[in-house]
Amino acid sequence: MHVLEHKHQIARLKEELSSPKRVLITTHQGPDGDAMGASLAFYQFLKKMGHDVAVVTPNDYPEFLNWLPHNGDVVNYMRQKVLAEDLIANADYIFHLDYNQLRRSADMTNTLANATAVRVMIDHHPEPNLLVKYSFSDTTASSTCELLLTIMQAWNNDLIDSDIATCIYTGVMTDTGCFSFPNATARTFTVASVLLSYGIDRTMIYDRIYDNFSAQRMRLMGYCLNDKMEVFPEYRTALISLNLEEQRRYDFVVGDSEGFVNLPLSIKGIRFSAFFLEKEDKVKISFRSKGDFSTNDFARKHFKGGGHLNASGGETKMALDAAIRQFRELLPAYQKALNAL
Ligand code: 5GP
Numbered sequence: 029m030h031v032l033e034h035k036h037q038i039a040r041l042k043e044e045l046s047s048p049k050r051v052l053i054t055t056h057q058g059p060d061g062d063a064m065g066a067s068l069a070f071y072q073f074l075k076k077m078g079h080d081v082a083v084v085t086p087n088d089y090p091e092f093l094n095w096l097p098h099n100g101d102v103v104n105y106m107r108q109k110v111l112a113e114d115l116i117a118n119a120d121y122i123f124h125l126d127y128n129q130l131r132r133s134a135d136m137t138n139t140l141a142n143a144t145a146v147r148v149m150i151d152h153h154p155e156p157n158l159l160v161k162y163s164f165s166d167t168t169a170s171s172t173c174e175l176l177l178t179i180m181q182a183w184n185n186d187l188i189d190s191d192i193a194t195c196i197y198t199g200v201m202t203d204t205g206c207f208s209f210p211n212a213t214a215r216t217f218t219v220a221s222v223l224l225s226y227g228i229d230r231t232m233i234y235d236r237i238y239d240n241f242s243a244q245r246m247r248l249m250g251y252c253l254n255d256k257m258e259v260f261p262e263y264r265t266a267l268i269s270l271n272l273e274e275q276r277r278y279d280f281v282v283g284d285s286e287g288f289v290n291l292p293l294s295i296k297g298i299r300f301s302a303f304f305l306e307k308e309d310k311v312k313i314s315f316r317s318k319g320d321f322s323t324n325d326f327a328r329k330h331f332k333g334g335g336h337l338n339a340s341g342g343e344t345k346m347a348l349d350a351a352i353r354q355f356r357e358l359l360p361a362y363q364k365a366l367n368a369l
């Protein structure tokens with residue numbers, strides 16, 4: 029992390045934002061807990077400073093996030109395009125949270141590219157590729173929320189309150205798999221401790237995120253494990269896929285497949301897992317790994333995606349069957365890497 033550089037940037041931003049500004053906060057498509065936690069935490073923080081703030085997401089996010097403080101203020105580009113375009117065009121500042129490639133804004137990409145606002149990126153993914161005036165990029169941060177907390181502490185610690193802490197904790201918890209993934213560091217636990225000191229209800233947060241599914245979603249999970257999981261022991265790899273018909277059969281809603289990609293990693297010896305989700309216009313793929321196998325490299329190279337070492341995603345316009353076939357055919361080339369200790 030470039031602490032000094034971050035400090036200088038915060039000092040400059042503090043000065044530039046010392047009078048009320050129109051601020052737009054946005055994040056990547058298919059927002060997750062970190063994306064929404066960071067967006068809504070920063071929304072409250074900037075509002076408390078007196079700015080005119082809006083959060084715009086490119087599209088829908090899972091229902092298990094819609095309880096976050098101030099969720100009702102979020103503007104969804106897909107559903108409120110006119111309002112969202114107006115907010116983007118008239119913003120003085122645009123904050124890009126939890127992503128570092130403009131095309132991750134999906135349908136909002138062009139509008140964002142044409143905006144005249146001053147841009148700021150706050151992100152923890154590798155290889156940033158966003159033209160911004162201020163760049164807060166820290167790949168050692170477990171989550172954008174962890175990085176954002178340190179930025180807010182340096183900016184104005186007094187403004188952090190229990191609602192903001194609740195949003196930040198949600199992002200840290202979801203991006204670290206409840207503090208179990210290797211990205212959870214000593215700093216992450218220190219951050220968690222600071223957040224708890226605001227009196228947040230961490231069991232409530234856990235419950236709303238992880239124990240908030242429909243019965244059909246649990247049955248879908250069972251179906252995936254029983255009927256859809258393919259294991260390739262020679263490559264220490266497993267995959268699960270879901271086509272549109274199967275999603276309809278189980279009343280699938282956004283967020284229902286959250287976490288499915290992690291399930292095969294519970295099998296002894298499995299170190300690489302892929303989950304294929306058929307959508308109307310594309311196939312979305314999630315990758316997870318254990319150890320040194322880089323899902324980021326794999327996703328970038330073969331599926332127009334990216335992410336972190338152990339958690340990445342990508343997509344393809346290929347048909348579902350063809351995408352799965354391509355994945356299978358790629359495995360022999362990685363056999364050595366997947367079997368390395
Ligand atoms: P998930 O599999 O949960 O959708 O995403 C896992 C990680 O990969 C997240 O950090 C997410 O930001 C990143 N990711 C997912 N899909 C894509 C993609 O299409 N492109 C890029 N660059 N990153 C992605």
Ligand code: MN
Pocket residue numbers: 062063126152171172203
């Ligand atoms: Mn994140």
